[in-house]
Amino acid sequence: MNWSDIGTIAPVVASVLVAAAILIVDLALPNRRQAVIATALGGLGVVAAVILLQAGHAGSAFGGAYSLDNLTVFLDAIFVAIAVLTILFGVDYIEPRGLPIAEFAAILVFAVTGAMLIAGSTDLVLLFVALELMVLPGYVLAGFARRDPYSTEGAIKYFLLGSFSSAILLFGLAYVWGITGTTRVDGVAAALAKVAAGGSIQPGLAMGLAFMSAGVAFKMAAVPFHYWTPDAYQGSPTPITAYLSVGPKVGAFAIALRLFVGALGPLRADWLPVVIVLAAVTMTLGNLVAISQDNVKRMLAYSSIAHTGYILVGLAAYAGGQHSGLSAILFYGAAYTFMNMGAFAVVAALQRQPGVSSQIATFAGLGRRDPWLGALMAVFLLSLTGIPPLAGFWAKAYVILAAVQAGGWLTALAVLAMVNAAAAAFYYLRVVVYMYMREPAEELRPSSPGLLFRVGLGVTCVLTVVFGLFPAIATAATNAAGVFGG
């Protein structure tokens, strides 16, 4: 360890310091929530600045355990954005319910630190430890409203299943480690390249792959490892649901990129069929079940499962030999982050007053009761549907195009993705219909969220539209970040 190592992992160090600073400020100035929020946002601003300073640089630290490349920078930037947005959306929701801001912010920053570590880790052990750092605070966040039975119930289900899957993932990692003899990603890749050149793989390695695939599929909520998603999402406080729906998901895809693309890349012909099946089942089932949901949070949970399926199409395209699949995944991740957080944020805005449920009836007449909120929700939902020219359209277009380019079975997968995208319109637009074509059952006061919240909503909306109108802005970054490792 030396100073240049510290420089390479500077964003991670910075965000650990931010978490510490939040707790210290809270101890030093009790009951001064503005100070805590300012510390959190300011600190994350510094982290963002550090990440931007790193842009364009490359390097590795700690003997190759951590790599700084364009992928790291891109993912770090997304994670910081997620953290900032979660805090912006969270304050308005956490406060009226008497929950502590400082713990919320600190735990969130810890989780994001884990995610950022995943982005840069090129060592299997570091990858696992970073994953745990991302998900363990996530369990706490899911149960953050600790007096609320729904919140704790969702959290314990998330925790139990999450630990179960962690054990499975770890078991697989142990086998891969035992066979390849190293934990460094490049070393694993080199060892596996030899294996791949030698023809068929050993049963032990196959089992390791299976356990790892199952573990990662759980973290990204792919069918049939998705069961935790609806309950955890529905139970969690809504801004935290917004975080859970994007943070751990993008994190899981970061693992997929580092682990499956980086370390297991040489075996991609072996995991390609698995990813194809996972993608097909995931998007189809997610959409089918989302259609029959009456709770918007739960509906968005199932839709997030479907989105996992679409992103997996990009991964399959990569495995099918189309490198652009990787930049497609990254673009999808960015677009999905903003539009999905925005959608959850609107739900959170409605639930600002305690006691308001996320049933679809709550949205009846929103378009007239609250034209701005309704319009924003419409934009997010249309983007999630994939209607041009919004970000979600390009996200879907890129993964599907990459799959089409790869050809073979992937063409069928691309067509299935399009069928699914068409079917998904049904349930997204159902909410639009409720907003604009239903009279509200009971007169609710228009919710007037605070300044921070409005800033957050504005940012997500602007990005959703801008990524749609000028996708080139993002593709420059995703294309650069899509070429990493080998």
Next chain:
Amino acid sequence: MPIGDSIPLIGIRWDDVLFVALAATLLVSALLVVTLRDIIRCGLALIASFASLAGIYVLLGNPLVAATQVLVYIGAISVLVLFAIMLTQTKNAPARLVFQTQTLAAAVAAVVIAVVITATVLATTWPSAGQRLWTSTTDVAHLLFHDYVLPFEVVSVLLTAAVIGGVYLARREISKDGENR
């Protein structure tokens, strides 16, 4: 070793005897953990299985891990578990309250997993040295603070975060939370 490598007369190696004994203890106590109806006894069986596992680590030439196993698992985690059992006041209960309705399916799934793993292990040729290697603690320390220093640091952050989160969740309420869904 002064008493020789194997048991006199029968010719079975001491190591093998130890291994069989420890492995049997481990599996039996683990089975007890998942089948006993009294959860306190489950906890005690858990401690037994942790202990026998520590013995196996010694057998595998890894006394450091064995020591950590005793300290952390028996010394800390088991105690936490026992505390949690006390706090939730769970009592001895009839089987139908202890086991899920899906126990049979669970058993089948577990057996299938066991078979899959066993078959896989036996079907694979491992890059094995064919003999046990002894791990020196100095090497471990060197490696931990050299190759693995970053994961090590991250684990410390992880423990901090876990403690903060755990304390937040488990401490008694002061203010009243709102409800939400």
Next chain:
Amino acid sequence: MTYLIPLIPLLPLAGFVVTGLLGRQMGRESHQIAVWAVAASWAVAMVVAFAALAHGFGIGDGAGITLWNWIPALGFKAEMGFYVDALTGCLLIVVTTIGMLVHIYSIGYMAHDPGKWRFFAYLNLFMFSMLLLVLADNFLLVFAGWELVGLCSYLLIGFWYPRRSAAVAAKKAFLVNRIGDMGFALAIMAIWTQLGTLNMQAVFKLVEGGGLSSTWIAVVALLLFCGAVGKSAQFPLHVWLPDAMEGPTPVSALIHAATMVNAGVYLVARCNPIFGAAPGVMVVVAAIGIFTAVLAASIAFTQTDIKRVLAYSTISQLGYMFAALGVGAWTAAIFHLMSHGFFKGLLFLGSGSVIHAVGDEQDMRKMGGLARKIPITYVTMLIGSVAIAGVPPLAGFFSKDEILGGAFKSGFLWVWAIGFVVAGMTAFYMFRLMGMTFWGPSHVDPEVEQHIHESPTTMTRPLILLAIPAAALGLLIGFPPESGLLHQWLAPVFEATIAAGGRTEAAYSFFGIDGGLAIVTTGLVAIAIIAAWRLFGVDMPAIGLHAEPRPDQVREVSARRGLDFLYRGSAAKWWFDDLNNLLFVVWGGRLAGAVWWFDRVVIDGTVNGVGTVTTQAGLRLRRVQTGHVQNYALGIAIGLIAMALGYFLIAVR
């Protein structure tokens, strides 16, 4: 001039944003900004359109403007750009003119609706989307407009959402359209993977240069046609349009008659180099088109809801247009598109005026004798009906004549024959509509009858303004036939495709085949009109028709007439009535009944069935989510085992 192009869609977009966000605060004046935005857009569009028409652009040399490079990634070139040539110009004229008039009409029609601002915001958004679709220079942007018009249509059909039927209709329209949209999306994929560009003119150049194998051309053309079938409500995706009549009448006029439904026709015409190179697909287009035309016309026979008659009529006329495209009569299709846009827009707005007058009643059986009470509506609708029926010298005569002539002369005799019959049917059902609505005795509820009044001037003026092109457009741009102004304008767009098809067009011969066809068609139309007039227009106390005037209860009426044989005044009259009866009412009615049954039960049933099955599957799958964490864990364990087995299978491969 090119710098004016972006203004055309952007003005309505601005109107949408302002009206959508601030409309509620503007109260009664909420329509102002929307209407002025569209009017300004119309003015600009007129300048652009006539400049383009006068210039005579061919393929690839139209006036284009690129705003910015949309996506540079993936070796992929698609620009945010607009392109204007003569074809665009024709569409611009129809879309902006009718759009503007519908906006003005809506001021009166929606005056008392509390959601007026919302309505105008949606209308503006629709105008933006439609103009985007028409002006786009690449397939992706067309697709964007394509999806957006579908969305607006959805919002506007369901505008009166408290009516459950409106919400259901909106959903159905959207879902059926999505099926077609998928075809379009697949076509875009295919084009992109094969040619590497999505710029339409570049694609056409490549296709003409032989850059695409004939199989792929056929695939792309078929997929594009799928999209067109959905949007233009052709068989078997036509089921949404009649239900779409649940929306406010101006919406029906604008979206479901004059503009959006034309998008499919526009797309096929725009892609004429692709379709021209796929003769097999052209036959499919012609077949689907003419089949839809006769199917919808036969259903229109027995409908009693005034707007539904017009809806089926629209489907039928769109079928005509596709038939024209299919036989290679490109210009005739666009000609019919324009003339149909005007007279069908007129008819819908007129029907809106009627519905307005009789207190929101849409059932024609409860109308009748309205001619004197709402004279302006009556006269303008009569002009529209005469025009659609194809009576010379109104617009419909010229455009229909060109389609039939084109089919006949290109050797598609079957298309001509069916089209000929449909021409007669069209005249019949339109005058049935006129008869039941305006002529004969009144069957209006006496209480409502006292309040019947002509609509306000904001509503009647658009009717008068639309009646002018409905009457005169044919003479103006379609005379002399096949060499009129429109032909000169559009020649550069289509000449290459026509030449490549190897079909040399014979000159139009007044005193030869063309004149003969025109006379035959006109004769049939005349007979049909007279038949309808006799059947639905005349008060016949002798047979008790005025007492129980239910022309749709076909068998009952005819049975009565058989008994009343002796009471008849003259044999000639009897013969005439009965023939009509037999031809158009009994047989036609039975046939139409059968078609109606097929349409409702089989096709509609399939559409609804797919939805039900999907929802049911969702509900079943949802039950997996029991809430018990161990059940989830067991699912994960089973997934893990399955995955392990999968990997073993791959490993031993």
Next chain:
Amino acid sequence: MSGSLDSYLVLSGLLFAIGTFGFLARRNAISMLMSIELMLNAVNLTVVAFGAFVPALKTHAAVIALLVIAVAAAEATVGLALVMAIYRNRKTPLVDEYDSMSE
């Protein structure tokens, strides 16, 4: 017997399966936690066994095992805290009674 990697790996596999069974079959959240601990121990046994028989992995195994033990401790902390929290709300540690969000 004790001299072959296979026997240790099979042992760890059996332990993992027993843990899985406990996780799937027990109703008590704490029992499920204990089962997860068994599974993590199985992983550790795998790691240490590999370290004891594969020369290249010799020392690494101990380090990884130590890190896994630490992670397990962190997981146990959070898990038991969550059990406490939900016990306060629901007055039962039986997980299958937490089903207010089924379907």
